[in-house]
Amino acid sequence: MQTHSYDVVIVGAGGAGMRAALESSGRARTAVISKLYPTRSHTGAAQGGMCAALANVEEDNWEWHTFDTVKGGDYLVDQDAAEVMAKEAIDAVLDLERMGLPFNRTPEGKIDQRRFGGHTRNHGEAAVRRSCYAADRTGHMILQTLYQNCVKQNVEFFNEFYVLDLILDHDLSHEDVPEGEQVSVAGVVAYDLATGEIHVFRAKSVVLATGGAGKIFKTTSNAHTLTGDGMALALRRGLPLEDMEFFQFHPTGLAGLGILLSEAARGEGGILRNGEGERFMERYAPTIKDLAPRDIVARSMANEVREGRGAGPNKDYVLLDLTHLEPAHIDAKLPDITEFARTYLGIEPYTEPVPVYPTAHYAMGGVPTNIDAEVLRNNTDVVRGLYAAGEVACVSVHGSNRLGTNSLLDINVFGKRAGISAAQYAVGAPWVEMPENAAARTVAELEAMRRRPDGERVADLRRELQEAMDKGAQVFRTHESLVETLDVIKDLQERFSNVSVQDKGRLFNTDLLEAVELGFLIDLAEVVVVGALERKESRGGHFREDFPDRDDANYMAHTMAYRRVSAAEAADAAGIPPHETRLDTKPVVVTRYQPMERKY
Amino acid sequence: MTATLEETAPAAAAGEIPSFEVTIRVLRYSPESEHGTSSYWDEHTLTMYGTDRVLDALHKIKWEQDGSLTFRRSCAHGICGSDAMRINGRNRLACKTLLKDLNISKPITVEPIKGLPVLKDLVVDMEPFFASYREIMPFLITTGNEPSGERIQSAAQREVYDDTTKCILCAACTSSCPVFWTDGQYFGPAAIVNAHRFIFDSRDEGATQRLEILNDKEGVWRCRTTFNCTEACPRGIEVTKAIQEVKRAMITRAF
Numbered sequence: 001m002q003t004h005s006y007d008v009v010i011v012g013a014g015g016a017g018m019r020a021a022l023e024s025s026g027r028a029r030t031a032v033i034s035k036l037y038p039t040r041s042h043t044g045a046a047q048g049g050m051c052a053a054l055a056n057v058e059e060d061n062w063e064w065h066t067f068d069t070v071k072g073g074d075y076l077v078d079q080d081a082a083e084v085m086a087k088e089a090i091d092a093v094l095d096l097e098r099m100g101l102p103f104n105r106t107p108e109g110k111i112d113q114r115r116f117g118g119h120t121r122n123h124g125e126a127a128v129r130r131s132c133y134a135a136d137r138t139g140h141m142i143l144q145t146l147y148q149n150c151v152k153q154n155v156e157f158f159n160e161f162y163v164l165d166l167i168l169d170h171d172l173s174h175e176d177v178p179e180g181e182q183v184s185v186a187g188v189v190a191y192d193l194a195t196g197e198i199h200v201f202r203a204k205s206v207v208l209a210t211g212g213a214g215k216i217f218k219t220t221s222n223a224h225t226l227t228g229d230g231m232a233l234a235l236r237r238g239l240p241l242e243d244m245e246f247f248q249f250h251p252t253g254l255a256g257l258g259i260l261l262s263e264a265a266r267g268e269g270g271i272l273r274n275g276e277g278e279r280f281m282e283r284y285a286p287t288i289k290d291l292a293p294r295d296i297v298a299r300s301m302a303n304e305v306r307e308g309r310g311a312g313p314n315k316d317y318v319l320l321d322l323t324h325l326e327p328a329h330i331d332a333k334l335p336d337i338t339e340f341a342r343t344y345l346g347i348e349p350y351t352e353p354v355p356v357y358p359t360a361h362y363a364m365g366g367v368p369t370n371i372d373a374e375v376l377r378n379n380t381d382v383v384r385g386l387y388a389a390g391e392v393a394c395v396s397v398h399g400s401n402r403l404g405t406n407s408l409l410d411i412n413v414f415g416k417r418a419g420i421s422a423a424q425y426a427v428g429a430p431w432v433e434m435p436e437n438a439a440a441r442t443v444a445e446l447e448a449m450r451r452r453p454d455g456e457r458v459a460d461l462r463r464e465l466q467e468a469m470d471k472g473a474q475v476f477r478t479h480e481s482l483v484e485t486l487d488v489i490k491d492l493q494e495r496f497s498n499v500s501v502q503d504k505g506r507l508f509n510t511d512l513l514e515a516v517e518l519g520f521l522i523d524l525a526e527v528v529v530v531g532a533l534e535r536k537e538s539r540g541g542h543f544r545e546d547f548p549d550r551d552d553a554n555y556m557a558h559t560m561a562y563r564r565v566s567a568a569e570a571a572d573a574a575g576i577p578p579h580e581t582r583l584d585t586k587p588v589v590v591t592r593y594q595p596m597e598r599k600y
Numbered sequence: 601m602t603a604t605l606e607e608t609a610p611a612a613a614a615g616e617i618p619s620f621e622v623t624i625r626v627l628r629y630s631p632e633s634e635h636g637t638s639s640y641w642d643e644h645t646l647t648m649y650g651t652d653r654v655l656d657a658l659h660k661i662k663w664e665q666d667g668s669l670t671f672r673r674s675c676a677h678g679i680c681g682s683d684a685m686r687i688n689g690r691n692r693l694a695c696k697t698l699l700k701d702l703n704i705s706k707p708i709t710v711e712p713i714k715g716l717p718v719l720k721d722l723v724v725d726m727e728p729f730f731a732s733y734r735e736i737m738p739f740l741i742t743t744g745n746e747p748s749g750e751r752i753q754s755a756a757q758r759e760v761y762d763d764t765t766k767c768i769l770c771a772a773c774t775s776s777c778p779v780f781w782t783d784g785q786y787f788g789p790a791a792i793v794n795a796h797r798f799i800f801d802s803r804d805e806g807a808t809q810r811l812e813i814l815n816d817k818e819g820v821w822r823c824r825t826t827f828n829c830t831e832a833c834p835r836g837i838e839v840t841k842a843i844q845e846v847k848r849a850m851i852t853r854a855f
Contacts, residue, residue: 037726039769040672040680097750100740100803102758102765109752134765140679141765152739194719223674257651259677339836340677343696344651459663502667505632508720511667 007426009203014041015411016390017209018146023419046139047262049131050408052089062086072118073399074540078589092412101145115267118293118403165189172238185385186432196506205422212391217360218466221260230392232520240560242394243365245531251297253359255317263404275311285600295401298358319353366394373418389418400540455500497575557585623707655694671722681770686711691772691832713775736795741806757802764797766835773829789829796842
């Protein structure tokens with residue numbers, strides 16, 4: 001076992017982690033720990049753009065962007081946070097340009113902008129050109145640019161290190177710490193994939209930037225590695241997760257595969273058609289049609305299929321039609337996604353419409369933070385030295401449904417804030433003592449799985465989990481479907497304690513790490529479903545067929561989910577201990593905008 | 601349905617994806633196993649489907665037959681650059697290579713990319729590759745005060761280096777280069793591509809420094825224009841052309 005000490009440890013090297021590192025590494029001794037090489041992070045898969053009211057091509061201002069974000073999130077957005085994000089968006093884009101990002105340009109040589117779902121002029125009048133972009137690989141260019149600047153600044157990386165535990169000075173999963181009392185972070189425990197060695201990192205500040213958890217679903221645009229690690233670590237140590245029932249299903253995944261086709265396809269003029277060739281979004285969102293927010297478009301698509309108007313031999317998808325666009329325009333603006341259609345489905349988008357269906361895309365919920373990216377341990381107290389930014393976090397700027405492009409914005413705005421906050425705190429803060437046996441729980445869990453001669457296969461349990469989530473907790477949910485899904489999850493939790501891996505070695509044991517990741521997924525799926533059962537209304541990405549309307553009187557509040565175990569169970573590391581998931585609520589911050597009916 | 605129909609079209613239900621049998625031969629290396637430090641071939645015959653990629657086949661082996669098979673992967677659609685490997689002797693991304701596009705009547709061979717030390721099975725040590733990348737100063741170099749707004753760049757100026765911004769650092773090009781195989785000191789195509797991306801960016805002022813680095817004896821002049829790199833690039837970057845442009849810049853611009 002090795003130990004390290006850093007002022008700031010950043011967990012995750014996607015957009016949020018590296019943006020934080022660029023701020024923090026100049027101010028304090030910083031290490032970035034990532035389970036992938038930084039350029040493999042899933043920020044690189046983002047396509048369409050990053051919105052900011054630059055007004056380079058038409059009139060726009062950040063207040064409209066704030067309003068769109070609040071309305072897009074179906075009023076569950078904390079409006080102070082949305083305002084920070086929309087205001088700081090402008091500098092966030094300019095920062096990236098000055099770092100070298102090759103944005104597409106206007107004829108005057110300024111950053112070009114295009115339309116995107118839910119982004120409008122003057123509070124919903126018409127779609128506005130707000131998204132700054134680099135073809136349909138904006139996320140790729142952001143990830144590359146941030147990594148390039150990390151190279152420039154000599155940021156220290158620990159690549160292919162998996163963080164497997166978060167150490168606080170109180171284990172809140174079984175310890176009651178009264179409101180107002182101080183809880184601080186001590187560091188993290190990590191596993192070096194190459195050697196199998198355990199590393200303990202002491203840190204005054206820890207920034208969680210581990211991204212999303214799309215792999216709780218079967219059909220997803222997310223990478224295999226998006227297993228919600230940071231969220232699960234926080235949950236296991238007794239920190240709350242906020243609004244986990246809200247998961248975004250992106251309308252245009254390649255049918256059957258889930259691979260993302262950017263909303264930019266519709267921003268550039270693409271049209272969704274059902275099996276009868278009808279432009280059905282005209283019925284669901286008469287004003288902005290195909291550029292309605294994602295929750296509405298995804299639900300409309302699923303509804304077309306459900307009512308028998310799907311396309312294809314099984315009528316189980318709809319069509320994204322680009323055939324009326326000039327091939328040269330497609331090549332200039334949408335080269336990657338049209339290549340995906342050719343490579344994976346053998347479809348030529350110049351001449352044929354592309355089969356699409358909603359795909360699990362983004363967790364609106366996550367580790368609750370305030371606007372300085374400090375992690376909350378209840379509705380009011382922060383954990384000293386602990387920060388979170390990006391998809392792992394819930395600020396909440398996305399409320400119950402994130403607008404397209406606001407995730408790339410979120411990682412830049414709140415990644416930067418997290419890096420600054422973490423470094424500033426670390427410079428003045430004392431070291432918190434790291435317990436002698438900090439790694440004991442991690443080692444015990446790994447060894448139990450590695451040594452178990454035989455048992456359940458990781459892949460079997462994961463497939464059962466993902467299929468149950470797709471069946472019962474996807475675009476349409478009911479009490480019955482959620483209860484059924486929860487039963488499967490409970491069963492999987494028990495079986496997880498009997499998981500064994502075939503690879504018994506120490507070097508590059510990805511078999512073992514997949515088992516650990518499965519544990520994270522099962523934990524998070526439970527929180528999603530328990531929250532969805534309790535929220536007896538429909539709002540944003542959460543649609544209950546048995547409660548199809550938004551219910552502001554009873555549910556205009558964030559969900560806070562806590563996991564509690566008894567002290568004895570906490571000590572027993574192998575498997576998922578018996579536990580109770582307790583739900584609480586947190587008020588939504590409302591500043592300028594009172595909830596209104598959400599029409600587009 | 602008649603018996604005749606069933607015989608001729610066993611999986612012909614509407615919309616059903618036809619399945620087929622395919623054999624995957626993987627070159628394994630696992631110093632902790634009973635094979636020690638000698639590599640060996642491992643064969644698996646699998647039932648796969650028309651939309652499946654080589655990565656799906658590797659996952660099927662790992663998840664259903666042999667959990668110890670080790671490879672890197674993440675996004676699974678050709679954008680993260682984790683899973684470059686030699687498939688039937690050619691460098692490709694496993695997640696972008698559909699099985700049906702290969703000759704499935706013969707075993708499909710899968711090996712680690714060449715020229716980088718193999719650590720386990722299909723996993724190679726990427727550090728030398730990233731070290732070359734870092735050496736060419738892959739970041740915007742400017743002098744003077746930062747502008748308060750954006751830098752102005754025309755669409756035409758941006759177009760000059762558009763192709764090389766697509767690089768995902770997967771190493772398919774560098775590890776397909778015969779010069780790199782025999783001389784590990786050579787920067788390799790990927791590093792040159794990323795130098796190109798900045799040398800030809802109108803906002804950048806570091807071209808001279810980068811050209812000096814690449815004028816080194818292990819620099820661009822080692823390129824023998826075999827075009828392996830261009831063929832290997834899963835992003836369709838015209839790698840050899842980019843290298844030629846850097847060579848030309850060296851002659852006309854800096855020295």
